[in-house]
Amino acid sequence: MNMATPFSFRVPARLNAATPPEKRGIRRDHVRLMVLDRKTGRTQHDRFDQLDRYLDVGDVLVLNASRTVPASLRAQWRRGDQLIMSEVEVRLARRWTEVEWDVLVMGGEVQERDLLVFSGDLSGEVIGRKADHPLVRLRFSLLGPALWEELYRWGGPIRYEYVTGQWGLEEYQTVMASVPGSVEMPSAGRAFSWEMLIRLRRKGIKIAWIVLHTGLSYFLHDRWRLSPEDNWEEYRVPEETANMVNEAKRCGKRVIAVGTTVVRALETVSPRGFAEAGTGWTHLTIDQDYTLRITDGLLTGFHEPEASHLDLLSAFIRPDRLNRAYLEAVERGYMWHEFGDMNLIM
Known part of the structure; x- marks a missing residue:
């Protein structure tokens, strides 16, 4: 090597x-x-x-x-009936299927079965994560054009710290x-x-x-x-x-x-x-x-x-x-x- x-x-x-x-x-x-x-x-x-x-x-x-695509979204982070955080940034990382993406959740260690709520119509359930790995697998509640419509409505581009504006x-x-x-x-x-x-x-x-x-x-x-x-x-x-x-x-x-x-x-x-x-x-x-x-x-x-x-x-x-x-x-x-x-x- x-x-x-x-x-x-x-x-x-x-x-x-x-x-x-x-x-x-x-x-x-x-x-x-x-x-x-x-x-x-x-x-x-x-x-x-x-x-x-x-x-x-x-x-x-x-x-x-x-x-x-608009890969930066804001979500509520919920675990069962408990509100963990009122707002976290979720960055899309890679699309695997019509409803499943790998994502990066900023500012917290989510667990399997946690729910990320993006809007009244769109949420995502954490269905998998690997130990010592930054990304988690998310299953969205919508698919196809309906999912994309929500992503474009609520999402924006990923912006890094050196970008102003x-x-x-x-x-x-x-x-x-x-x-x-x-x-x-x-x-x-x-x-x-x-x-x-x-x-x-x-x-x-x-x-x-x-x-x-x-x-x-x-x-x-x-x-x-x-x-x-x-x-x-x-x-x-x-x-x-x-x-x-x-x-x-x-x-x-x-x-x-x-x-x-x-x-x-x-x-x-x-x-x-x-x-x-x-x-x-x-x-x-x-x-x-x-x-x-x-x-x-x-x-x-x-x-x-x-x-x-x-x-x-x-x-x-x-x-x-x-x-x-x-x-x-x-x-x-x-x-x-x-x-x-x-x-x-x-």
Whole structure:
């Protein structure tokens, strides 16, 4: 078993992107872009809407079309006839069936058969929990459209402590988001605008889509960090995308994943070195010892030094080179997190 690679950079609070770029007077596609050569570690610095300068005709850009759902809700916590807490935050973590989700209950240790009451029409019973595990299994009282209607009526986006302002769900969507299911925004795609996607296509860069619904990634305490093996996420890779990716590989063109979610989906469906259409669940572990089968480049945001995402990035570029690039990004004032700047590794 490999030890986690130590990263020596630290992110000052001033570099946490606390508001969406549009609220800072910047177009979403005008955030900054650091381009990192995976072979040499050399960096270039640009603006995101200049991305086409680094792509060639026939390259395939693969994006995640998953849409962020309102995954943060408030509930009464009841145990039989007893009111334990009048209000707790419940964060959806992963959907398993039409009525069952894994959730994170903030501020208390719920037990099996406890009831979380969200509204007059919606409640959820705790039907299972594992020892020494942050998530519990919840069975909702509604299913299908009725459940979704209540979730959208009472829920909102998950907001982390570095974000200022109660930004609505639309601020946590990419422009291409069309399939509801992610509890956290697939944020690597947020900087794209429709104008930029159209311009890329006109220049001969191909655009393809997958769906991977992101699960909850942060559990408020370093003790609760799930390994990739425990992080199951639902994906769908359509046949059109698989064909486009395989054609690019046959022609010597590059496949660039927009986000770590896309890397996981593409690598999951490519066990034999070419992409195959499919749906399912993946917990694929990708780190510096993993040999990438299909993905040539990665477009992503900037990640904190303890984030598991950096293990995946280390499959693209040596950790020491990645660390040097991140130190430079800190020095140059790049912005972190879902509303921040972008990094192209290829």
